[in-house]
Amino acid sequence: MARDGTRLTGVPAEPRWRQPALAALRGASALALPLLILAAWQWAGGERGVLLGGALPTPLRVWEAWQAWAFGPVGMGLNAYSGTWLGAVLFSAGRVAQGFLLAVALAVPLGILIGWSRGAAALVDPTIQMLRPIPITAWLPFSIAIFGIRDFGAIFLIALGVFYPVVVNATQGAREVERNWIRAALMLGSGRMKILLHVVLPAALPAIFTGMRIGLGVGWTAVIVSEMVAVKSGLGYVLWDAYYVGRMDVVLADMATIGVLGLLTDRAILLLAGRLLRWRALAAHGGGR
Amino acid sequence: MIDFHGVTKRYGPVQALDGIDLRIEEAEFVALLGPSGCGKSTLLNLLAGFEAPSEGGIGFAGAAIGRPGPDRAVVFQDAALxxxxxxxxxxxxxxxxxxxxxxxxxxxxxxxxxxxxxxxxxxxxxxxxxxxxxxxxxxxRALVMQPRALLMDEPFGALDAQTRLAMQQLLLDVWQTLRTTVLFVTHDIDEAILLADRVCVMTARPGRILRDIPIDLPRPRSLALLTQPGFVAYKADIMQALHPGR
Structure with missing residues (x-):
């Protein structure tokens, strides 16, 4: 053991026995308001199960519609949506995944380069900053004209939406790398590429994850918008289609589905960040210093 | 081994270093001592190759220094791990x-x-x-590169007093084993005398080397040296140089 006040890992805070109890309490208080709203909504719907002259079905009606949509028999029948839920989810999630990965693969190296090199910044950054204020929804006609009513039109829009927050955050992350980390790598004989890969990229990773979380939200927006207009499948298509035929129960079940998927994918990124950025969590707990 | 000749460094209108001439021999332990802002860290950064001098040159092992590299390994004040x-x-x-x-x-x-x-x-x-x-x-991390010189930039400056003493003893022991050439920047008079073969006292703005004092105390050294008459005499001399008339 070293002589000078050694300590290994510090995650003290709450006594252990209190942690589950506190978590349960926090969970209960988080659910209280949504449950209250749902109960009031259900009650207001009364016997007929609809509000506002039939425009707004009650939560139980929505729940039943979702069950039929998810688990009903596919094919002939009065309910065109029966059994198609998983397919719609896979179409939309698949597009988001493709667009997201494409954007991250482009935006991370580009952002690191812009943050690292003044030359790259002068060359590329102004173009990005000029294009960025154009909302992705405004790109929709362009996307249809270029890529047609095909999958790639949606993927292009999603990728564009994910690209901006990731590139901007990666740039910022690469700019804020501690100077002495770079100097340390230099004096240890590392070349430029090695420093980018082994110092700048890991140092920028927390910022990149911030960008990816924002980007993912934009990606879900983009997939719904493009499926409503340009592509004939997925949750966005069902959303618009169900509205046209007056199936508001399906519309609401669809909205809820999108919300849950957005939440789950965000959690997945957080989980990955927790794994990769363990060093940062430890530093935040004030170990040492 | 290390040879600063006529090294001047300016940052815009601010003159950080003015005509520094300094030679350091192989296996010599030299401390650069001075008040904060005297340019001692700048001198180290120039030798490391992190910055370039405005005038003058720096020789290292018979050639002009180039890019930063493992032959001149650096230990930073904040460790920079x-x-x-x-x-x-x-x-x-x-x-x-x-x-x-x-x-x-x-x-x-x-x-x-x-x-x-x-x-x-x-x-x-x-x-x-x-x-x-x-x-x-x-x-x-610096020593694993088997550097020809070790550049230490106030490495113990941010530590508490007890830890600093322990680290000074550790460095004395390590140096006794490896005998690497060391340039050690510090503002701590005790530390400079305890560790170094030579203490170069610097003045502030523009940074100049005011005195170059060989420390003729026997090695291997230990913290016990801090209270001995020979040590105290050097300390009195250096304090006089840094604060004349007090």
């Missing part, structure tokens, strides 16, 4: 970046971690270590 790497991975970062085979540095790494008292902490992250232990990692 990569926080996402374990102690082991921080120490082996240089050899790994150079593409050395693990067999080529594994034994040396283990030996150095033992020398600086870090065995058993190989898998810890920097944030799990105390300030003193982080500096030990910084020292091991």
């Amino acid at each position: 990569l926080p996402w790497l374990s102690v082991q991975d921080n120490v082996t970062f240089g050899p790994r970046m150079r593409g050395d085979a693990p067999a080529g540095y594994a034994a040396r790494t283990a030996e150095l971690l033992g020398l600086v008292g870090l065995q058993g902490f190989e898998d810890a992250l920097p944030s799990q270590l105390s300030g003193g232990m982080r500096q030990r990692v910084g020292l091991a």
Whole structure:
């Protein structure tokens, strides 16, 4: 053991026995308001199960519609949506995944380069900053004209939406790398590429994850918008289609589905960040210093 | 071994260093002592190759210095460890970046971690270590490159007094074993006399070398030296140089 006040890992805070109890309490208080709203909504719907002259079905009606949509028999029948839920989810999630990965693969190296090199910044950054204020929804006609009513039109829009927050955050992350980390790598004989890969990229990773979380939200927006207009499948298509035929129960079940998927994918990124950025969590707990 | 000749450094209108001439021999331990803002860290950064002098030149092992490199390994004041790497991975970062085979540095790494008292902490992250232990990692990371000179920029300046004493003793022991050429920047008079063969006292703005004092105290040294008459005499001399008339 070293002589000078050694300590290994510090995650003290709450006594252990209190942690589950506190978590349960926090969970209960988080659910209280949504449950209250749902109960009031259900009650207001009364016997007929609809509000506002039939425009707004009650939560139980929505729940039943979702069950039929998810688990009903596919094919002939009065309910065109029966059994198609998983397919719609896979179409939309698949597009988001493709667009997201494409954007991250482009935006991370580009952002690191812009943050690292003044030359790259002068060359590329102004173009990005000029294009960025154009909302992705405004790109929709362009996307249809270029890529047609095909999958790639949606993927292009999603990728564009994910690209901006990731590139901007990666740039910022690469700019804020501690100077002495770079100097340390230099004096240890590392070349430029090695420093980018082994110092700048890991140092920028927390910022990149911030960008990816924002980007993912934009990606879900983009997939719904493009499926409503340009592509004939997925949750966005069902959303618009169900509205046209007056199936508001399906519309609401669809909205809820999108919300849950957005939440789950965000959690997945957080989980990955927790794994990769363990060093940062430890530093935040004030170990040492 | 190290030869500053007529080195001047300006940052815009501010003159940080003015005509520095300084020679350091092989295996010599030289302390640069001065008040904050006297340019002593700048002098070290120039030798490391992090910055270029405005005028003059710096020779190292018979050639002009170039880019930063492992022949002039640096120990930073804040350790500057990569926080996402374990102690082991921080120490082996240089050899790994150079593409050395693990067999080529594994034994040396283990030996150095033992020398600086870090065995058993190989898998810890920097944030799990105390300030003193982080500096030990910084020292091991520099020494694993087998540098011709070790440049230390106030490495113990941010540590508490007890830890600083322990680290000074550790450095004396390590130096006794390795005998690397050292340029050690500090504002602590005791530290400079205790560690160095020569203390170069600097003045502030523009930075100049005011006195170059050989420290003729026997080695191997230990903290016991701090209270001996020979040590105190050097201290009186240097305090007089830094604060004349007081």
